Amino acid sequence: MTIFVDMDEVIADAYNAHIEIYNSEYEAKLSAEECHGKEVWQCVPKEHKESIMGHAHRVGFFQSLKVISQSQQILSELCKAHEVYIASAAMEFPNSLKEKSDWLDEFFPFIPWQNRILCGNKFILKGDVLIDDRSRNLTSFEGRSIMFTSPHNVNTTDFERANSWEEIAEKLL
Amino acid sequence: MTIFVDMDEVIADAYNAHIEIYNSEYEAKLSAEECHGKEVWQCVPKEHKESIMGHAHRVGFFQSLKVISQSQQILSELCKAHEVYIASAAMEFPNSLKEKSDWLDEFFPFIPWQNRILCGNKFILKGDVLIDDRSRNLTSFEGRSIMFTSPHNVNTTDFERANSWEEIAEKLL
Numbered sequence: 001m002t003i004f005v006d007m008d009e010v011i012a013d014a015y016n017a018h019i020e021i022y023n024s025e026y027e028a029k030l031s032a033e034e035c036h037g038k039e040v041w042q043c044v045p046k047e048h049k050e051s052i053m054g055h056a057h058r059v060g061f062f063q064s065l066k067v068i069s070q071s072q073q074i075l076s077e078l079c080k081a082h083e084v085y086i087a088s089a090a091m092e093f094p095n096s097l098k099e100k101s102d103w104l105d106e107f108f109p110f111i112p113w114q115n116r117i118l119c120g121n122k123f124i125l126k127g128d129v130l131i132d133d134r135s136r137n138l139t140s141f142e143g144r145s146i147m148f149t150s151p152h153n154v155n156t157t158d159f160e161r162a163n164s165w166e167e168i169a170e171k172l173l
Numbered sequence: 174m175t176i177f178v179d180m181d182e183v184i185a186d187a188y189n190a191h192i193e194i195y196n197s198e199y200e201a202k203l204s205a206e207e208c209h210g211k212e213v214w215q216c217v218p219k220e221h222k223e224s225i226m227g228h229a230h231r232v233g234f235f236q237s238l239k240v241i242s243q244s245q246q247i248l249s250e251l252c253k254a255h256e257v258y259i260a261s262a263a264m265e266f267p268n269s270l271k272e273k274s275d276w277l278d279e280f281f282p283f284i285p286w287q288n289r290i291l292c293g294n295k296f297i298l299k300g301d302v303l304i305d306d307r308s309r310n311l312t313s314f315e316g317r318s319i320m321f322t323s324p325h326n327v328n329t330t331d332f333e334r335a336n337s338w339e340e341i342a343e344k345l346l
Contacts, residue, residue: 097271126296127297
């Protein structure tokens with residue numbers, strides 16, 4: 001079975017990084033809980049939106065992301081049973097490309113370069129399962145689309161859902 | 174129709190760049206003609222092989238590649254008629270990722286980030302046509318595989334072939 005796994009919000013915690021940077025730079029106390037159902041930039045005063053939109057363009061942003069709980073252990077098991085590819089829509093952020101490669105080297109060294117994809121649209125992926133947090137990617141996939149829960153997507157009901165990597169393990173191992 | 178187009182040897186002239194760098198650094202007179210049917214590293218003394226293998230890891234190598242003749246004009250036309258994606262097996266060379274994105278911005282600005290793919294294996298591409306210079310990529314593709322002629326692949330007879338971008342235009346426009 002060929003399984004595609006998104007990076008941000010699935011194995012890399014970009015959402016909480018946005019909140020942490022915002023709180024630190026604006027002396028704010030935003031929490032993931034109060035952002036439920038929204039993007040982080042939708043939860044701050046309008047005049048701060050651009051600052052949050054700029055995080056992904058900063059050097060070091062993607063390099064410093066924390067690993068989503070249990071994703072390393074369970075992906076390592078999945079790789080023994082299936083063909084696992086990392087597929088990240090990273091081409092929008094050219095400065096992130098090397099950082100994402102380095103980040104995978106550091107935290108997911110068992111996924112070799114042959115199985116890494118940095119792309120734009122995900123329409124073009126051919127395989128059996130896509131684990132992603134974005135409706136736009138899951139909708140166009142030909143196989144089994146699994147929405148990985150992230151604060152921004154909690155109100156979406158259109159897809160099979162996994163709330164954690166433990167739930168991915170139950171489904172696919 | 175969804176068309177995938179490889180970078181090196183199809184739109185970017187890496188082969189002649191290897192020869193130029195080698196000739197310059199070793200005061201040699203290697204020509205593309207005498208390399209026909211081989212990789213450049215197979216055409217030099219054994220003790221120089223590693224030097225050539227190292228070119229792709231050098232900062233600036235991919236940024237400085239020349240554009241393959243007529244690829245800009247004809248890809249620009251193809252983009253008006255079809256869904257065109259650039260698909261490069263670049264993940265082996267992490268330093269090349271940003272350079273390849275910048276190079277596309279410079280020479281193929283009409284192909285947006287949504288239509289760019291930096292990957293490893295190309296087994297995972299879903300579409301109608303793949304234009305590539307490597308048998309290993311063309312073999313696994315589910316659609317129409319077109320081998321773009323490069324000095325190293327002239328003796329391969331396994332695939333439909335295009336010797337130039339003009340021939341691609343005749344086939345696909």
